[in-house]
Amino acid sequence: MTNPLRGGRAVPALLVAAPASGQGKTTVTAALARLHTRQGRSVRVFKTGPDFLDPSLLAAASGVPVHSIDLWMTGEADARARLAEAAELADLILVEGVMGLHDGTPSSADVARRFGLPVLAVIQAGAMAQTFGALAYGLAHYGAPLPGMRVLANGVGTERHAAMLRESLPPGIDWAGALARDASASLPERHLGLFSADELPDLMTRLDRLADALEALPIGVLPPPVVFPAAPAASPLPRALAGKTIAIARDDAFRFVYPANVDTLFALGAHVAWFSPLRDSALPACDAVWLPGGYPELHAGRLAANTPMRDALRRAHADGMPMLAECGGMMTLFDELVDEDGVGHDMAGLLPGTVTMQQRLAAIGHQAVTLPGLPGEPLRGHTFHYSKTESPLSPAAHAVSPRDGAPGEAIYRAGTLTASYVHLYFPSNPLAIAALLGGKAH
Structure with a gap:
């Protein structure tokens, strides 16, 4: 009615x-x-x-x-x-x-x-x-x-x-x-x-x-x-990712994807290709890679055993392909992931250091992310994880808690890779997401 x-x-x-x-x-x-x-x-x-x-x-x-x-x-x-x-x-x-x-x-x-x-x-x-x-x-x-x-x-x-x-x-x-x-x-x-x-x-x-x-x-x-x-009609987004295919990891180890994030990629003009780091031996034909969060710690053995996929990620990174990795996605790009039983597993090695699971919650809460060169307002998101990282790599920036302005999660940059524990909400700044994934400047 x-x-x-x-x-x-x-x-x-x-x-x-x-x-x-x-x-x-x-x-x-x-x-x-x-x-x-x-x-x-x-x-x-x-x-x-x-x-x-x-x-x-x-x-x-x-x-x-x-x-x-x-x-x-x-x-x-x-x-x-x-x-x-x-x-x-x-x-x-x-x-x-x-x-x-x-x-x-x-x-x-x-x-x-x-x-x-x-x-x-x-x-x-x-x-x-x-x-x-x-x-x-x-x-x-x-x-x-x-x-x-x-x-x-x-x-x-x-x-x-x-x-x-x-x-x-x-x-x-x-x-x-x-x-x-x-x-x-x-x-x-x-x-x-x-x-x-x-x-x-x-x-x-x-x-x-x-x-x-x-x-x-x-x-x-x-x-x-x-x-x-009724809400005002939204202005269409610039087609900053037109003609580009974004490969998105999705399987039992990578499952934390907001539907709104995928909708934003489509609105920016992107095509999407889903792939499984657990099962696939190669990346699909793509222009950028997004590794969202999930449960890599529960599947670390299978991830470590899939050498062809780890090699494919290394080649994509060496070739300068834009990559975005969030929480569990980032965990799989360090040198090693130590599961909750204390067993270490070789990961992709795009980031130096070790990720270790622990019994206590390490961080939870909203996070705002600002990086040099990104257009518009800070990206908004959140963090929730039980692991900790040890890395000699200096963070490019730190997220900020909107509650009190305190420094939050480390944001790592390694070539065209951007990685952190923060789960980003893409609609909070679509053009910043487009920039991270190699989109056209507007």
Whole structure:
């Protein structure tokens, strides 16, 4: 339905949040998407904050690529445009929050307020009773008012337990229902988060089980409509990569790719050729290479054993081919990668030094990248990794934390190679990306 006063479309929409990570919000968001998709509705799902893993599960549940909404990294204008575009096609829009509802600056609550999204708070309630109501009250009333809140109790033991939780809710917070404990429907995790959708052959069975449970609860009905104003038409990007083919690594070791990044390459005029550093013996015919992040540490032995691919990367670099390597992609270009068992593996050797996996998280957070010669504003992105590097190579620059201006990740330049731990969001500065990949100056 169209709202003539605001020039937008009203679509049922909901932001799914929680008091903390690990409460089940990804599982619930995916199950809601699955529920409404199998009922014949067109569902568009977004993920708040930087993330690659949750979107893969949400995309599998909805059947549509999942884009990120982050008021700093993607920016408000980008988020508004993507929501408006989704509203033209969708019967339901779901936005999964990040961490706890009020965690971070900006937070998921800020996203809800900015776009008028009512909130579903998923609370892991297995070990609480009346405190459930206190926690819900705090989530609803901390900071500026939210557009509305209902609460879903997760991990509930019995009907009596569910009744106690429901009775604890203060006025103004709606009961969305209770989910019982169900280990067979939960989604497995590892050090960087949940497993990706393509690593879970029984994913749809799990989601259908959860969707069945949600269908019988108050949350199973459509949420109230939200008006998403039409966004101004975007100016087309210069075709700075016209006629160029960008080879992008994609396999079990390289899987962290924002759909918006690939869309940006297409908008710049590029062709894309996918390849697998695990399986392929040569690069495809290309003009530049992008090695995104992933799990090279889990496949280091196979990467080391693929000598033809390592040689192909070395030849491309020696020939002056532009290369961009992010996080896991960068890790495979050092001399050696030491896995979590302490075993060293020979890598491509385009960067001197060693990457070592460790048990503790090494870095997390937003990062802004400025490099000499790149046009426009700093590139925006984020970092999240468990490894550390030791290299005699001096960084060409350091990323900067937008939170406090502190120095962030090292940015390495070696010939036409640019490498760092930062996962870049290409739409934040498309022409800078084009320059890194050998595009024409504009």
